[in-house]
Amino acid sequence: DAGITQSPRHKVTETGTPVTLRCHQTENHRYMYWYRQDPGHGLRLIHYSYGVKDTDKGEVSDGYSVSRSKTEDFLLTLESATSSQTSVYFCAISEPSGGWETQYFGPGTRLLVL
Amino acid sequence: DAKTTQPPSMDCAEGRAANLPCNHSTISGNEYVYWYRQIHSQGPQYIIHGLKNNETNEMASLIITEDRKSSTLILPHATLRDTAVYYCIVRVFLSRSGGSNYKLTFGKGTLLTVNP
Numbered sequence: 001d002a003g004i005t006q007s008p009r010h011k012v013t014e015t016g017t018p019v020t021l022r023c024h025q026t027e028n029h030r031y032m033y034w035y036r037q038d039p040g041h042g043l044r045l046i047h048y049s050y051g052v053k054d055t056d057k058g059e060v061s062d063g064y065s066v067s068r069s070k071t072e073d074f075l076l077t078l079e080s081a082t083s084s085q086t087s088v089y090f091c092a093i094s095e096p097s098g099g100w101e102t103q104y105f106g107p108g109t110r111l112l113v114l
Numbered sequence: 115d116a117k118t119t120q121p122p123s124m125d126c127a128e129g130r131a132a133n134l135p136c137n138h139s140t141i142s143g144n145e146y147v148y149w150y151r152q153i154h155s156q157g158p159q160y161i162i163h164g165l166k167n168n169e170t171n172e173m174a175s176l177i178i179t180e181d182r183k184s185s186t187l188i189l190p191h192a193t194l195r196d197t198a199v200y201y202c203i204v205r206v207f208l209s210r211s212g213g214s215n216y217k218l219t220f221g222k223g224t225l226l227t228v229n230p
Contacts, residue, residue, distance in 0.1 A: 033217070042201075042220035043158070058217065090157050094216075102148075103218055105157035 003027045004106035006091050012112045019078040021109050023091030025071075031094035031101065032074040034058075034066065036087040037108075043090065049074055081113045118202045123225040126196075132189040134224050136202030139183040146205045147178060148218065149187045151198040151226075158201065158220070161187065192228045199223040 003026035013019050023032060034046040035058075045058030047066040055066050063085060065077045078085055089109045094101040119137040126132040138147060148163040162169055162176045164185070169176045175188040189196055201223040205216050 037220075040222075042222060043218070045217045045219075048217070101216070102160055102163065104160055107157050108155075 004091060004093055004104065006089075006106040006109050008109060009107065010110045012114065013081050014114050015082055016080050019081050019111065019113075021076045021078075021089055021091075021111070023074040023076070023106060025074075025093050027093075027095070028071055029093040029095055030071075032068065033092040033094075033103065034064075034074065034076045035090045035092065035105075036060065036085075037090060038087050046076065046089075078111075081111075083113050085111065086113045087111060118204060118221055120200075120202050120221065120224045122222065123227070125227050125229060126189075126192045128194060128228055128230050129191055132187075132192040132196065132226055132228070134187040134189075134200050134202075134226060135184065136186070137184045138202070138204050141182055141204055143182075147176070147182075147185050148203045148205055149174070149176065150201045150203065150218075150220070151196075152201070152223070153195075153198045159198075161200075163205075189226075192226075194228050194230065197226060197228045199225050 005024045007022045031050055033048045035043040036046055037043045044060045046060055046064050047055055047058055049055045049068045052068055067075045091106040092103045094103050146163050146165050149161040150158040152158045162171055162174050164176045164178050178185045201220050203218050
């Protein structure tokens with residue numbers, strides 16, 4: 001499982017509240033990613049990180065921010081949660097595999113915004 | 115981004131080989147084909163990837179056509195635990211950061227049901 005944990009695993013929150021999801025890895029991987037998965041859309045990239053304090057936007061970054069102050073943690077923050085952000089959120093890391101990087105995913109966080 | 119096309123669903127008998135097709139006719143010369151699967155409610159699981167040669171690992175084999183416009187994932191002896199959604203993905207580089215940083219674009223995949 002590439003040493004990836006996500007917390008919380010389930011969360012229910014109200015519209016307008018800030019929410020922070022945590023991705024933690026134990027194997028010192030440089031690259032980390034946040035995706036969301038919704039019915040009919042597959043997985044979509046929200047933000048990614050290519051090193052400590054180095055992050056960039058993915059294809060669905062509006063309403064989200066990220067931070068990476070140390071290698072092992074990549075935080076995803078919903079600044080003011082909306083019902084459209086109800087989703088399953090997956091964190092991923094990249095690990096060298098056969099000369100290339102392969103992404104491995106965490107178990108996911110189910111978020112419900114009421 | 116190169117687009118992939120997969121059948122929405124397939125059935126396979128337990129113990130038989132499962133052959134999952136994927137079309138990726140717009141793939142570029144340096145883009146890899148990746149296969150993942152997702153068992154209900156779990157995170158996607160990496161299976162295999164390839165560029166132009168056939169590949170095999172402990173989970174599966176990947177056959178890529180010579181023109182690279184399509185590929186087939188083969189599970190040689192499917193079990194009930196292989197029931198999952200299988201995704202064929204072309205990897206896209208996130209060029210702004212350089213290096214090997216990339217994103218995976220997941221489509222709808224193929225729901226493989228392995229029957230007893």
